Amino acid sequence: MIFHSTLLEDAWLIELEARGDERGSFARTFCTEEFGLHGLETVYPQQNTSFSKQRGTLRGFHYQQAPHEEAKLIRCIRGKILDVIVDLRPASRTYMHHQGFELTQDNRHQLYVPAGFAHGFQTLSDDVEVSYLVSSPYFPASERGVRYDDPALGVEWPLPVSVISQKDEAWPLLGHEAGSR
Template identity: 70%
Template sequence: MIFHKTSLQDAYLIELEKKGDDRGFFARTMCREEFAAHGLDTDYVQQNTSFSAHKGTLRGMHYQLPPYTEAKLVRCIAGAIVDVIVDLRRQSPTFMKHERFELNDRNRLQLYVPRGFAHAFQTVSDDAEVSYLVSAPYTPSAERGVRYSDPRLGITWPLPVTVISNKDASWPLLQEGAGAPF
């Protein structure tokens, strides 16, 4: 794997290092030793899959409170998404900054989302499937979110939001001076 630092502290875009021949290719998508060498979480307790039928679907911005904070390793295995992460760690030099990444079934890039980040994605194709490893079990009482359209974050989504859950559409706005949970 080839680890590319992003503009956000501790977040990485990971390129598969393909070994190929006339059959196709083989690549590792996770390696405990390589992740540890980059200071990334190496223990994952769940693998989740999300399928969205329609282009323009938005899922997120989600995070979990301590002690259930999650690192995620996100990969789009069918179709295409634009993934957005926001650093909510008060002590981070990239606090309240966001970055977006295109993940699709052609570029096969993965996004490592550190603990203390909010995470969301929008589908930019129909029939998009996302698979991701998570370092902590889903804990409903610790689940929180930030509104995808919060003006304080200034996120520009690639498409109009056409499908979104009621829960994701109604996450609270960040309050001036209230900061973030971490």
């Protein structure tokens, strides 16, 4: 794996190093030792997958508040997404900054999202499947979100939103969370 730093403090884009032969290819997607050497989370008690049928589907922004914050390791295993993360850690030098990453079945990149970040993505193709490791089990009382179109963030999604859940559309704007952080 090749670890590329990003514009956001503690977030990493991870490039898989595939080895191939006549059978196809093989690549390591996670290694406790390599992640530990980069100061990244090494324990993931939960793995999730999402499937989105329609191009333009938007999921997020999601996070869990302390003490159930979660780091995530995101990979698009079918199709193509724009994955956007937002640093919500007040003590971070990149607080309230965001960055987008194109994750595809072809580039096979992974995104390491540190605890304290909100995460969301938009599908850039039909029939998209995303897999992610999560460092903390889901705890409903700690679930929070930020609106995908919050003007304080200014995220420019590449496509019109074709599908979004009522819950994601109703997340509060930053500064209107009524003590959620």
